[in-house]
Amino acid sequence: MMRHLLVCGVVGGVAIALLQWSQYRFLVIDHSVEIYGALVAAICSAFGIWLGLKLTRRRPVEVREILVPAAAPFVRNQERVGKLGITPREMEILELVAAGLSNREIAERLFVSENTVKTHCSRVFGKLGAERRTQAVQIAKETGILP
Amino acid sequence: MMRHLLVCGVVGGVAIALLQWSQYRFLVIDHSVEIYGALVAAICSAFGIWLGLKLTRRRPVEVREILVPAAAPFVRNQERVGKLGITPREMEILELVAAGLSNREIAERLFVSENTVKTHCSRVFGKLGAERRTQAVQIAKETGILP
């Protein structure tokens, strides 16, 4: 703001100097005061309008981020999956376990024997440090490898 | 905008008129041109600044709200809990089941016998239409009675 006032004053001074200078430089005609006054008024008004527009433009938009409950799309933490050494097949079994299926149902859905499912379960339980399927599911969700 | 220009012109005209009028009204002194020019410049600049501020104030802030996904704080769907007839104690057991605890651990934590825990489990499983604890947890989360 102070800078704008300074600029305004400087411009005004220059305008005055121009006026005085031109008074001796050109023909002095009647009503010259009105003409010069109008000139100064026009210039300063234009400057004021420009200043107003500039001030308006100085804060264009304020972007306000609003936290809204939204279902964040789940992305599996593949890094930790790899770090734990969980194979794709084991992930598949783990997902079905989390879905609430029994070993038999999982075996039927994947066209393998129930013993195979139990083997996979045991392995993934060991890798997750779980002793029960519910615990395995809980740990998996906390770790970010299950939604 | 047009109105502002009109106001500007009128003010300029009035200023000129004032200038001319005062020229015959008061003493004509030397350097009066500078003084009047400065006056006009000051008035018009003030007007311009006022105009700028007014324009600035006309649209104070343009707020653009952006929806950002946030972790929605879990609120239990008490309506469905009541509709299913799940008692507070059963909810407590269900939460511990979802946390991955075994019946024995739940019994120890709640200072009740394992049989009691099993009874509560059976009841809540029946109310949820589940046959296994993993399935019960899954259904509870889908229904909104567990986070």
Add this chain to the structure above:
DNA sequence: GGTGTCGTCATTCTTTCGGATGATTTTGGG
């Protein structure tokens, strides 16, 4: 060709879970 990983399957055994049922105690409201 040897090695390692992955997926598969089996057997045995123990633990846990879940269903069914009955009984007792506590508690809150009419």
Add this chain to the structure above:
DNA sequence: CCCAAAATCATCCGAAAGAATGACGACACC
């Protein structure tokens, strides 16, 4: 005070889950 709901505990039994172990074939990699 009485009733109903809730919470507690028990017993029996079958099903499911889980641990431990061994084995076999497919496949990739060096």
